[in-house]
Amino acid sequence: MLECTAKNEDHRNKVALQIRQHISKRGHEQNIIITPSMARYWWKKLNIAVFNGLLRPPKRIYALKWVGDVDTYGECDPQYDRHMKRYVNIRLKESMETRKLFLTILVHEMVHQWEWETLEKTSHHKHFYMWKDTIRRMIDLPLAKLVDDVIDD
Numbered sequence: 690m691l692e693c694t695a696k697n698e699d700h701r702n703k704v705a706l707q708i709r710q711h712i713s714k715r716g717h718e719q720n721i722i723i724t725p726s727m728a729r730y731w732w733k734k735l736n737i738a739v740f741n742g743l744l745r746p747p748k749r750i751y752a753l754k755w756v757g758d759v760d761t762y763g764e765c766d767p768q769y770d771r772h773m774k775r776y777v778n779i780r781l782k783e784s785m786e787t788r789k790l791f792l793t794i795l796v797h798e799m800v801h802q803w804e805w806e807t808l809e810k811t812s813h814h815k816h817f818y819m820w821k822d823t824i825r826r827m828i829d830l831p832l833a834k835l836v837d838d839v840i841d842d
């Protein structure tokens with residue numbers, strides 16, 4: 690059991706390092722086009738590195754020209770299935786300024802997903818921000834309510 694936990698932790702750290710290296714190598718790339726399969730690829734890595742594999746895969750991940758308002762980059766849509774089991778769909782803007790911003794937005798929506806799956810609500814309050822330190826420590830990304838507050842991080 691202990692050995693198993695240590696192995697998980699080892700894997701988690703390895704994936705977190707992969708993400709950090711990806712961000713330092715390619716995070717600055719500009720005018721990124723997001724696809725659902727690309728988002729799902731990074732969702733899986735972020736789930737391991739940040740949430741220790743706790744989140745359930747979203748039913749759908751969309752990459753859209755518009756997500757609600759002009760300045761909305763992402764949305765986590767909380768839902769119940771017909772057995773009242775909670776799940777989410779994630780919607781992302783299909784073009785983002787940088788690759789780093791894409792990962793920043795995706796992990797933000799994943800914090801909302803965690804809130805929904807764990808607490809049955811979403812917010813930008815204390816349960817949201819309690820992930821800020823973990824996200825900084827594991828993958829060195831910011832967590833904030835507004836895009837303007839993360840774009841120059």
Ligand SMILES: [Zn+2]
Pocket residue numbers: 797801812813834
């Ligand atoms: Zn939010």
